[in-house]
Each structure stands twice: as C-alpha cells, then as structure tokens.
Amino acid sequence: MRDPSLRRSVALFRAFLRERSDPAYCYGLLARDSAEQVERYVPVKGSTVVDVGGGSGHFTEEFRRRGAHAYLFEPDPRELYAQGRPPEGAVLADGYLLPLADGTADVCFSSNVLEHVADPQTFLSEMIRVTRPGGLIYVAFTNWYSPWGGHETGPWHYVGAARARARYQRRTGRAAKHTLGENLFAVHIGTTLRQVRARHDVELVSARSRYWPFLAGAVTRVPGLREFATWNLLLILRRCPS
Numbered sequence: 001m002r003d004p005s006l007r008r009s010v011a012l013f014r015a016f017l018r019e020r021s022d023p024a025y026c027y028g029l030l031a032r033d034s035a036e037q038v039e040r041y042v043p044v045k046g047s048t049v050v051d052v053g054g055g056s057g058h059f060t061e062e063f064r065r066r067g068a069h070a071y072l073f074e075p076d077p078r079e080l081y082a083q084g085r086p087p088e089g090a091v092l093a094d095g096y097l098l099p100l101a102d103g104t105a106d107v108c109f110s111s112n113v114l115e116h117v118a119d120p121q122t123f124l125s126e127m128i129r130v131t132r133p134g135g136l137i138y139v140a141f142t143n144w145y146s147p148w149g150g151h152e153t154g155p156w157h158y159v160g161a162a163r164a165r166a167r168y169q170r171r172t173g174r175a176a177k178h179t180l181g182e183n184l185f186a187v188h189i190g191t192t193l194r195q196v197r198a199r200h201d202v203e204l205v206s207a208r209s210r211y212w213p214f215l216a217g218a219v220t221r222v223p224g225l226r227e228f229a230t231w232n233l234l235l236i237l238r239r240c241p242s
C-alpha cells in the first residue's frame with residue numbers, strides 16, 4: 001500500500017478496530033506496513049534488526065520473513081507470551097539496558113514503546129548505542145496530546161488522566177491497563193524533536209505522522225497543532241559515524 005495514502009490509512013484503521021478480536025491480523029498488517037517504511041531507507045534482507053519492546057513479536061517475525069536477522073527484546077513475559085510462543089531466540093530484556101555490544105544493529109526498531117518508559121531519553125540513547133554508525137533507528141510513539149494519548153481511556157484523558165481512568169472503569173467494569181506515571185507517560189512531540197536535534201550522535205532523517213494519509217510530514221512542523229494532530233510520531237534517525 002502506498003504510504004501515505006487514504007487507502008493505507010483506512011486499512012490500518014480498520015485493522016486497529018479488530019485489535020481485540022483479531023490481534024494477529026491487526027499487528028500483522030501494522031508489522032508489514034512498518035517493515036515497508038524501514039525498507040524505504042535501508043534494505044532489510046540480510047540486515048541485523050533489533051526490535052526493542054516488541055511485545056509478542058509480530059514485527060520481529062515480519063523482519064525475519066523479509067530475510068533479516070531479527071531479534072526481539074521484551075521485558076514483560078506477559079507481553080512476550082500474549083499470542084502464544086514468542087519468536088525463537090526472544091530475549092527477556094529491558095530497553096534501558098540491552099544485552100548487546102555497541103553498534104550491533106543495522107536497524108534498531110521500536111514501535112509504540114517510548115510512551116511506556118519513564119525516561120524516554122535514556123531509552124533512545126540505548127537504542128542509538130546498539131546501532132552501528134550509519135545504521136537506522138526507527139522510533140514510533142503515541143504522544144500524550146494525541147486523541148489516542150490516553151490509550152484505552154482516550155480521548156477522555158483530555159479532561160485528566162484520573163478522570164479518564166475512572167470513566168473507563170465505570171463504562172467497562174474493568175480497570176484500565178494503563179496508569180499515567182506507572183506504565184504510560186506524557187511524551188510530547190516538540191520536546192522529543194528538540195532532544196533529538198540536540199544530539200550529536202544521530203541525524204534526524206524524517207519526522208512524520210506514522211498513520212496520516214496526507215501532510216504526514218507537514219503536520220509535525222507546526223508547534224501546538226502537531227501535539228494534537230500527529231496522532232503517532234514516526235522518527236527515522238541515522239547514527240552518525242563515530
């Protein structure tokens with residue numbers, strides 16, 4: 001599917017609506033889409049891909065299908081086994097401290113993890129450390145002021161995280177999976193871009209909305225608006241030669 005295009009965004013949105021009933025379909029499509037995004041910058045076949053916080057491994061599997069040596073690093077055993085057996089060789093490991101030597105990866109990949117760590121800068125530094133000079137870093141995350149920023153409680157997080165959680169519990173009879181400050185953190189686009197641009201070890205290749213069908217790059221250039229309209233920020237970084 002052409003990216004960006006209305007057809008692609010609609011297909012991804014439809015898949016997302018099936019996330020609970022058919023996670024394999026939803027994450028399978030997202031994984032194919034993300035791998036294609038990576039392939040716009042570097043060949044995946046034969047490369048070493050490190051998937052940080054990759055959950056049950058849909059992305060790792062997709063990179064392997066495309067001929068990569070892909071490795072899954074995931075700290076939560078419940079996530080790792082959520083869809084049955086994780087990919088062979090999956091490692092139970094925290095993204096803050098990856099059991100990898102410097103410069104191991106051709107591609108370091110993380111999808112929707114940054115908003116789940118308390119210290120996104122350290123997480124990002126570790127992704128950069130394990131990427132070889134010239135290698136690619138793919139980071140996508142949902143920012144806090146996105147309509148989906150509160151995840152399952154969104155968009156009610158706009159009236160406050162605690163109120164949104166209480167509403168979710170009332171409506172569903174279940175506690176929300178995410179609690180702000182525990183396993184979900186308010187990450188902002190402007191701050192993240194400033195932090196990335198201030199670094200000397202990476203070049204910012206692209207900053208765009210991951211899912212938007214049009215103006216995907218333009219929307220991230222408008223301070224204020226970008227915090228609400230980007231939905232999910234995709235950063236493509238290249239590790240500078242040391």
Ligand SMILES: C[S@@+](CC[C@H](N)C(=O)[O-])C[C@H]1O[C@@H](n2cnc3c(N)ncnc32)[C@H](O)[C@@H]1O
Nearest residue numbers: 053054055076079094095096111112113116117
């Ligand atoms: C919303 S899930 C995303 C899973 C998968 N990457 C995807 O896009 O479907 C967030 C993942 O981040 C992982 N995570 C949370 N803290 C982490 C950390 N410090 N290091 C690595 N992964 C972490 C969680 O365990 C969970 O699997």
